Amino acid sequence: MTVRSTTTVRPAAVDLAFWLWLGALGAGLAEMLLRWEEAGPGGIAVRTGLYAVLALVMLRMRDGHNWARLTLAVGLGMLGTLSLIVEPIGWLLDGNDVGAAIGRADLTALLVAGSRVLHLLCVLAATPLMFTGPAGDYFTTTRVTTQ
16 A cells, blocks of 8 residues: 655745645635625535535645645636736725725725735745745655555
8 A cells, every 4th residue: 555654854945835725725715804884695515615625635735645735836826816806906906095995994995905905915825835845855756654
C-alpha cells in the first residue's frame, strides 16, 4: 500500500499559503454574511457548500497534493480574482466616483469593501507562495512510504 509520508517537512511558505487561503475564505464568508439579503437562502447554501469544499482542497494542498495546489491557483488565484475585480472595474468604467461613493457609504458597504480587499490580498499573496523554492519542491517531490 502506498501512502503519503508524514515525515516530510512542510516548508513555511506552504503553511503561510494555507493560512492566507483560510484568510481569503474567512473574508469571503464575512462578505457573504454582510450581503445576506442579496444572496438569499439558496445563494447562502451554495456558497457555504462551496466554501466547505474549498477548505478541504486547502487541507489537501497543505498536505502536499499538487492537484490541490493547481486547483487553488487556477480556481481561486485566477478565476476567483477575476470574480472579485470585475464588478469594481465595471463600476469604475461606468464613470462612478470612488471618493463620492466612500463619502456616502454606510458601515455595511465599508465592511464589504474591506472584506473584499482583504480577500484579494490574501489570494494574491497565497498563490505565488505555493510555487516558490522549497514550496515548489514540496509539491513535486514524491513522498511515499509502504506499509
